[in-house]
Amino acid sequence: xxxxxxxxxIDDDEIxxxxxxREGLSYNYFTALSDRIHLGMQExxxxxxxxxxxxxxxxxxxxxxxxxxxxxxxxxxxxxxKGIDVFGIEDNxxxxxxxxxxxxxGVKPKDLLDTSFGITMVYDELGRIEHGxxx
Numbered sequence: 001x002x003x004x005x006x007x008x009x010i011d012d013d014e015i016x017x018x019x020x021x022r023e024g025l026s027y028n029y030f031t032a033l034s035d036r037i038h039l040g041m042q043e044x045x046x047x048x049x050x051x052x053x054x055x056x057x058x059x060x061x062x063x064x065x066x067x068x069x070x071x072x073x074x075x076x077x078x079x080x081x082k083g084i085d086v087f088g089i090e091d092n093x094x095x096x097x098x099x100x101x102x103x104x105x106g107v108k109p110k111d112l113l114d115t116s117f118g119i120t121m122v123y124d125e126l127g128r129i130e131h132g133x134x135x
Contacts, residue, residue: 007036009081010074021071024064030055030073037080038094047113048072076113079123086130101125 010020034044045052048069058065065073080093087093097110103125104112112118 007032009036010077012078012081017074021067021074023070024067025070025073026064027059027062030058030065033073033077037077039076043110043113044073047076049114075116075119079113079119079126082123083126086126103128 010017030044034040039047041052041055045055048055050069057063064070083093083097084090087096098108100106100108104121109122109125112122
């Protein structure tokens with residue numbers, strides 16, 4: 001077992017979230033989250049609509065992510081936090097994210113995270129699952 005502390009999801013206090021977005025997220029924060037929720041650089045590049053090379057530039061230059069990217073990263077983080085809470089077991093949620101869903105138009109929930117509409121669809125589906133309403 002690793003000696004490092006397990007990644008803790010961000011608190012969903014809206015004032016704190018708005019401030020974190022404005023400040024920008026560090027590359028270290030981003031990689032710790034990526035490791036926790038099992039998302040690779042190519043997936044993030046697709047979700048953020050930037051190249052992997054641009055993401056690596058944030059690391060190389062020690063810059064924080066621009067607010068537009070920080071906001072998307074936090075929104076995806078909050079969705080994963082919700083999903084893990086709904087499913088109770090992280091691996092079950094990750095499996096669901098990688099499985100085509102009839103309720104979501106026959107695509108994997110993970111494949112919808114590149115737009116705010118897709119994220120909303122996944123979040124809404126998690127709400128239905130949480131309340132026992134299956135499509």
